Structure formats: C-alpha cells, structure tokens
Amino acid sequence: MPDNIKKGDRVIVDPYIYCGHCYPCSVGRTNCCENLNVIGVHVDGAMQEVVTHPAHLIHKIPDNVPSEMAPLAEPLTIALHALHRANVKAGEYVAIIGAGAIGLMAALSARHYKQRLF
Structure with missing residues (x-):
C-alpha cells in the first residue's frame, strides 16, 4: 500500500493499468498506453473482498x-x-x-x- 494510506482510509483506485514504457506513456499520455489493461475489461475485476493493485494507482481521498x-x-x-x-x-x-x-x-x-x- 502507498506510504500515505493506512487501513480504513477512503481511496480511489485508478482502473487503468499502463506499462510506463511505450511512447504514449513516456510523454504522459498513459490513457493511450499501447499495452493498457483496464480492470474489469482486460483483467479480472474488483468485485471481491481482497484486491491487489499497483500502489501508484491508489489515491487517498482527502478528508475534506x-x-x-x-x-x-x-x-x-x-x-x-x-x-x-x-x-x-x-x-x-x-x-x-x-x-x-x-x-x-x-x-x-x-x-x-x-x-x-x-
């Protein structure tokens, strides 16, 4: 889990898993990744009790x-x-x-x- 997130925190999970190496990723266009996988489309979804996901794609919802x-x-x-x-x-x-x-x-x-x- 990311360092700034602890158990019980509210989070949003970015469902777009990008490679980080192709040309679109290298110019910050990760939504156009040539190897894009979307949870629930290209890989199994998250309708389960426990989910693993890349830490950099988990974002804490601010308390306010x-x-x-x-x-x-x-x-x-x-x-x-x-x-x-x-x-x-x-x-x-x-x-x-x-x-x-x-x-x-x-x-x-x-x-x-x-x-x-x-």
Whole structure:
C-alpha cells in the first residue's frame, strides 16, 4: 500500500493499468498506453473482498472531500477539460450533448463560468 494510506482510509483506485514504457506513456499520455489493461475489461475485476493493485494507482481521498462527492471527480475533470479546450468565454453559448454524469458536470461547470446553455 502507498506510504500515505493506512487501513480504513477512503481511496480511489485508478482502473487503468499502463506499462510506463511505450511512447504514449513516456510523454504522459498513459490513457493511450499501447499495452493498457483496464480492470474489469482486460483483467479480472474488483468485485471481491481482497484486491491487489499497483500502489501508484491508489489515491487517498482527502478528508475534506465528502464520500458522496469523490466519485464525481473523474466526470468533473473530463467536463472541465472539454470546456477549457473549447475556449468558451463567459456570455457565449455552449451546447452540451448528453445527460449522463459528464454532461451534467459540464452543464454545472458552464453555469459556474457564466457560459450560456442552449
């Protein structure tokens, strides 16, 4: 287990196991790893009492983050990344397609940045 995590801590497990050696990994694009394995897709899942996983892919949830908010971190970062890449300014219109977690986070983020929704 990582040094900063002890038994009983709340954690998030990154399910994307990357090699760290291929070109995408070498430039920080581990999500594009040529040897990527995803838990529950390429390797057995985690629906069991005991799971082993690479320590660097286990992240402690900060104490100030409520348990019900922690799972929203991933869809929120995707939504924010999309809005930043689109370079939409305050007052401009943005169309969000999809009402799943990412779409909802994008809508909330757009409102926060004072962007107008279709």
